[in-house]
Amino acid sequence: MYDVIISGAGPIGLFLACELRAYGVRTVVLERREAIDPTLKAGAVSGRGADILTRRGVVDLLGDLPSIADLMKGRKPGAGSLQAKTARDGAMPRGHFAGLWILRGGSSTLSAFVLAPQQRIEEGLEGRARSTGAEIRRGHAVEAIDQDDAGVTVSVSGPDGPYELRAQWLVGCDGGRSVVRKTAGFDFPGLDGIMTAYQAMADFDDPEFAPMGWHRMPRGLMVHGPHPQRVLVAEFDGPPADRNAPITREELEAAVRRVSETSVTVTAVHSVTRFTDNTRQASTYRRDRVLLAGDAAHVHPPFGGQGLHLGLGDAINLGWKLAATVRGWAPADLLDTYSAERHPVAERVLHNTRAQVALLRPGPRVDALRDIFTMLAETPEANRLLTDLMGELDVRYGGTGDHPLTGLYCPDLTLKTAAGDTRVADLSRRAGALLLDLSDRADVRDAVRPWADRVEVVTGVASSDDGEAGELPDALLVRPDGHVAWAGSDLAGLGEAVRRWFGEPAAPAR
Structure with missing residues (x-):
């Protein structure tokens, strides 16, 4: 029997498989497609998604990546292009809100963009997942599930006919039309679309x-x-009559002509997809032994490229918690914190994509709204708020203590250690928890020694050129997903935090 079955070998399912295999969890991924979906999807990852891919070393698997300048070479930028905005301001924005390139600030210290198509990211993740021992079965589709107190039985249709698989847990990463979500009985409330886009x-x-x-x-x-x-074109006169119908060259050409007000001819179509702006979210991401992640848990229009980094945030939050549960050291309610922490994050994304659709509609009334919105967004406080909102950079989970860093994503500090300089991003590649001892305190190290099998202790001094070193406490307890579980200069609350997130120690404290 497997520990975990993952339905869906998109980027979220594959990333989750890598996370689980880092803890030795027996994992199989079922994917109905025979090969990676070639349909045009995300062309880049920004914000927290870029941080996650960097900290897990996934970016290194992608080879040489182009820059925006490379893609724009020889092209004339329009007034609404990223290149034109960069030329006007002297710096490249970190993203857009409803097509307004107004995002500059934000909290992330890592890359603004990973300029790689989703298919390339999936190739890198699939290679890593296989190399770490995950089993990936393409051409195998989940058809039905039956769960009990001990696990989940999954009915699968494969190339050689139907069969059943058994595991302790099932995770649906199978997209917005998730079979797992439907068959497990999750509700999926939300709003229908008003837009047809290609x-x-x-x-x-x-x-x-x-x-x-x-x-x-x-x-x-x-x-x-x-x-x-x-090219992307959208018309705001209702959702598609049939989203599943094949898209012809003529249909795409007609839509491009209507919106662009030109007589352009589409001579060849390499990839095309149709979407709308419906926004829906499962009320909970867990029903007993079945969990949801990525688009299976929430859907929204792709404006701002938030879907991929939202799903990666789900996977990195769930992975270590599910692994801890399988391994038997998780506190009783650890797995429930997955839905409790991630549901509000997706809810906020659905809310902001609805606002973006409102700002993208044509007409002079919306022109006035966009003008006022742009003026307000150019103020430093509003700009930072929007940048953090779009990049998922300001997400704060629960933690122990009242230090300002508690619950936030750990800054990518440079640490001077006995073994040489290192960064938090480099330490995070092993996907484990960290105790950053920033003041060389034996009592801090001793406090977590009983959890040595779950928490890696790193002693070092934060470099003074980090900009944040003066505000740092003596120590930081960092969860495997990069969020700070505890920060302080006295030990009050450290033991509580370690037990809260990593259970009882394997051996009695000495």
Whole structure:
């Protein structure tokens, strides 16, 4: 019997498999597709998603990545393009809100973008998952589930016919139309869409038919670039009649012509997808031994590229907690904190994507709203708030103590250790918990020694050029997902925090 079955070999399911295998959890991933989905999806990851991929070393698996300048070379940027905004301001924005390149600040100390298509990220994650011992079965689809007190039985259709698999836990990472969510009885409340949109990689008889960038047109929204073949068009006159119907070249061409107000011809379609702006979220992410992550737990329009980093945040939060439960050292309610912590984060994303759709609609009334919104967003406080909101950079989970860092994502500090300089990002590659002893205190190290099998102690001095070193406590207890569970300069609360997140020690404290 497996420990965990994951349904879905997209980026979230594959990342979760890597997290579980870091703890030796017996994991199998079932995916109905025979190969990675070639459909155009996220072209980059920003914000917390970029941090997560960097801290787990996934970016190193992707090879040489292009820059925005590489993609824009030889192209004329429109007024609504990232390149034009960068030229005007002298610095590249960290993202956009409803096509407004207004995001500059924020809390992350790592890369603003990982400019890699989702398929490339999936290739890297699948290679890592397989190399660490995860079993990945492509062409195998979950059809039904039956759970009891001891585990979950999954009915699977595979290339050689139907069969059953048994595991302690099942995680649905199988997308917005999740079979796991439906068969396990999760509710999925939310709002229906009002928009029909197409995103495509295509060839055009006139590659310069529209300037690069975001353009609100009288008939809808037009986005061209940053890749010259990439186009997105949206019309706000209702959702698609049938989202599952094949998309023809003629259908895409007609939509592009209507919105762009040109007679451009689509000469070839390399990839195209149709979507709407429905927003839905499961009321809870756990029903007994079945859990949800990524789009299986929440759906929203892709504006701002939040879907991928939201799902990665789910996976990195769930992975170590599920592994601890399988391994038997998790506190009784640890797994319940997954839904409690991640549900509000996705709820906020659904809320801001609804606001973005409202700001993207055509018409002079919305023009006025966008003008006022842009003016307000240019203020430093509002800009930081929006940047953190879009990048999931200000998420604070529960923790022990009242230090300002408690619950937040740990800064990527440079530490001077006896073994040489290292960074928190480098230490995080092992996917374990950390006790950062920043003042070389034996009593701090002794306090967590009984948990040596779960918490790695690193003694070092934070570099003075980090900008945050003067505000740091003597020690930080960092969860495997990168969030600070405890921070302080006296030991009050440290023992409580270690037990809260990592259970009772394997051996009695001495």
